[in-house]
Amino acid sequence: MEKEEDLRSWLRLIHAEGVGPATLGPFLQRGLSPEALLSEPPPALSERARNALRSSDPEKVESSLAWLGEEGCHLVPYTSSHYPERLKCLPDAPLALFVRGDPGLLASPQIAIVGSRNPTRGGIQTTREFAAHFAGNGLTVTSGLALGIDGAAHEGALKAGGPTLAVMATGLDRIYPARHRELAHAIAENGALVSEFPPGTAPKPGHFPRRNRIISGLSLGVLVVEAALQSGSLITARLAAEQGREVFAIPGSIHNPLARGCHRLIRQGAKLVETAADVLEELAPALRSWIHEETEVAAEAPASVAQEDPDYQNLLNAMGFDPVSIDMLVERTGLPAETLSSMLLLLELRGEVSLQPGGRYLRHQQAAGPSPVDRPQESPS
16 A cells, blocks of 8 residues: 555646656666655656656645545555556556556456447347456456447456456546446446546547557467457457467457458457467467466465366366367266367366477376276175
């Protein structure tokens, strides 16, 4: 928890007119504190920037501070241990993030879903299904709270009982679009609303590309469901590629204008996906890396997902205790390979199986329920 005076210093930086992350970020990276930047603006800054740092609007600062006093409202500054490392790597990383909800989600493994504001019914259904699948496999679903695909992504994750994160182009005290007010409240209760813009900031055209870089920057990859050739979703996809994130696109009919943006992305190198499992398979290496870096999170996870779902216990029983391939598991369980891939990834996230050389999976002893050998045998009648 930041002290009030520290918060006030960060808010003065944020409210300095015309001085943003690209200007102040390099100084923060060198270890200069907000207090140092405010009390003695570096000579390397322009005169205009130095004057802006000296003259932040005190009313706006106090208004933002009052908002932070509300329940569930947080400020995560650039120097905080809770500031997501993926975002910190960006050259124009936000100075701080305003959060309503759970700030811990900022560092969680995320998949962004974006697309048209006027999608087809099929696009809405596909988005909800993909989002629910991702949420059910431990990923936070991230989007921009816009109409259409964005809203469907948040709804799909919430319906599956998983977390979702909405990055906004306004202050968090203003819900845009207004018709997503109830959805925004649900996200704040079961995930997080995030913005780099302080409370009171109205929607402006230039804010949306800035929001998009945060959506892609927080995520391991970006999935575009439906997008016309002039869609803003293509900006998010381009930013994701520039940031070194995976870009995925769902193909569609050549007669559907909302498929053309996706087809262009695929021609440019985006990965064509047909199922949510295709995305999880591509993200598996990054997720495994995240597991190793967040071992304490795994320690807090339920002891066994098999205790919660008999399908997973059946899969573990089918694995035995020797390394086994997915092809063999298809034969033993009768489940399709893409379903098994998703289930195995979740078991790996929970520390119950591990991927071995040669693409085989090994069941861990601690994941074992009673195996057929261990179960008491009924005496013959």
